[in-house]
Amino acid sequence: MIRLYILMLINKSMKISLIQPGRNNLKYLKWSYDSIRKNQGSHDVQICVADDASTDGTWDWCLEMMDKDSNFNAIKNDGPERLGHTILYDRLVNEVAKHDVCMIYHADMYLMPGAIDQIEHKLEDKTIVSLTRIEPPLHPPGPEKMLMDFGIEPEEFKEEELLEWFKDIQLKQLTKVTEGIFAPWAFYKKDFQEINGHDPLYAPQSKEDSDIFNRFHLNGIKFKQTWGGCVYHMTCRGSRFADGAVRNPDGEVFMKNRETDEWLTQNNKASRNFVRKWGHFVKHDDLMKPLVPSKYDVGIITSDNNINNLRELEPWCSTIYCDSNLGQHYIKTEQPNTLIDLSERVLPYNNEKQNQVLVNIGNIFTQQDFQLIQQLPEILDNNGEIGEFELGNLKISILGLDTFENKLIVCKY
Numbered sequence: 001m002i003r004l005y006i007l008m009l010i011n012k013s014m015k016i017s018l019i020q021p022g023r024n025n026l027k028y029l030k031w032s033y034d035s036i037r038k039n040q041g042s043h044d045v046q047i048c049v050a051d052d053a054s055t056d057g058t059w060d061w062c063l064e065m066m067d068k069d070s071n072f073n074a075i076k077n078d079g080p081e082r083l084g085h086t087i088l089y090d091r092l093v094n095e096v097a098k099h100d101v102c103m104i105y106h107a108d109m110y111l112m113p114g115a116i117d118q119i120e121h122k123l124e125d126k127t128i129v130s131l132t133r134i135e136p137p138l139h140p141p142g143p144e145k146m147l148m149d150f151g152i153e154p155e156e157f158k159e160e161e162l163l164e165w166f167k168d169i170q171l172k173q174l175t176k177v178t179e180g181i182f183a184p185w186a187f188y189k190k191d192f193q194e195i196n197g198h199d200p201l202y203a204p205q206s207k208e209d210s211d212i213f214n215r216f217h218l219n220g221i222k223f224k225q226t227w228g229g230c231v232y233h234m235t236c237r238g239s240r241f242a243d244g245a246v247r248n249p250d251g252e253v254f255m256k257n258r259e260t261d262e263w264l265t266q267n268n269k270a271s272r273n274f275v276r277k278w279g280h281f282v283k284h285d286d287l288m289k290p291l292v293p294s295k296y297d298v299g300i301i302t303s304d305n306n307i308n309n310l311r312e313l314e315p316w317c318s319t320i321y322c323d324s325n326l327g328q329h330y331i332k333t334e335q336p337n338t339l340i341d342l343s344e345r346v347l348p349y350n351n352e353k354q355n356q357v358l359v360n361i362g363n364i365f366t367q368q369d370f371q372l373i374q375q376l377p378e379i380l381d382n383n384g385e386i387g388e389f390e391l392g393n394l395k396i397s398i399l400g401l402d403t404f405e406n407k408l409i410v411c412k413y
Contacts, residue, residue, distance in 0.1 A: 015043070017046040017048050018045060018102075019102055022054065022107045025108070026061055029049065039114075048073050051077065052083055053077045053078065053082050073098075093192055101188060110157070112231060115231065128186065129225075130184065130185045130224070133146070134150075134166075137149060176227035176228065177226055179224070195219055195409055201273050201277065201340070211278075213284075273338050276338065296404070300373070304322070311334070312370065319355055320345065322347075324349070330346060356399050362394075362395065
């Protein structure tokens with residue numbers, strides 16, 4: 001069976017464009033580039049790089065590579081502010097990639113032998129193929145990846161040991177396929193453009209991947225994770241961690257200083273925007289297939305004058321009705337954090353209520369009540385019916401149960 005499978009892959013040649021934004025990670029871009037060119041086989045692989053206002057010589061290297069390698073193309077954000085990969089992924093796909101098939105690919109990934117063979121064999125119409133990640137133990141284990149430590153920096157990378165270990169692993173799981181999507185993921189450009197790519201709501205980064213995965217799923221895209229095609233992923237080489245990973249005296253890997261303040265602030269902003277758009281937190285199964293609850297038209301009515309409570313509640317509905325002065329103050333302070341027009345979401349308490357689902361918050365509002373609001377899509381999916389009822393301290397009126405998640409498939413910005 002394995003021999004037949006291998007024979008099916010012989011003498012094929014895929015044309016694919018690898019999409020790689022980078023900011024001040026030149027060391028990893030060089031390392032990644034070398035692995036792609038070593039292990040791309042007979043395939044026509046275009047490498048597309050976006051320099052996001054780097055200060056480490058990335059653009060000089062890009063100019064050098066474009067002279068040396070006709071299948072290397074790059075663009076530059078002059079800055080000084082970064083655009084982020086949410087924006088630059090799409091610029092590379094739409095402006096630079098010359099092939100019908102593209103792959104979102106990170107600079108801290110080493111392309112394993114045979115990976116593009118697997119993409120070519122698995123990729124079908126309306127399908128996205130993810131390569132399996134082999135990672136050092138920087139994060140908790142998961143059923144969608146393999147944890148093996150072959151180095152956390154290019155200068156300590158144990159390439160020969162990795163390749164020797166991978167020979168047996170690849171043969172054992174050559175035909176294994178599960179559902180799930182994560183980087184690196186290969187796709188048809190037409191499927192990407194059909195939904196208008198990534199949503200700039202999340203720029204510069206964070207949650208843009210979960211958002212587009214939801215939209216692919218709702219648009220009928222099937223997900224395949226090939227376990228015979230892999231990358232070695234060093235992880236954490238972007239803006240998330242200030243100093244990357246280090247080893248303690250016993251040789252174990254740990255994260256130094258954890259997340260940067262910049263990353264934490266942006267992740268919080270992006271998470272709030274994700275909830276505003278979808279009405280729930282990011283959800284997926286154990287193998288990273290998106291789970292998308294229904295999106296209902298929910299209005300929250302509150303007479304509370306606490307700005308902090310308003311801040312917590314606002315993302316969890318389509319409309320929130322509150323004290324007019326409080327609402328105006330909130331809009332002024334929060335609007336810079338979102339592209340969504342908050343003046344259409346935060347309305348005076350006495351405004352006409354036109355939502356299909358109304359949640360009235362009384363004088364008593366507990367953490368348990370807030371959790372019920374967060375779980376409302378699932379509650380309505382399972383038990384929703386026209387009428388009025390109480391849930392905890394909440395009074396809920398249901399006038400309609402239309403769902404609107406499919407209206408989110410195409411990015412509107």
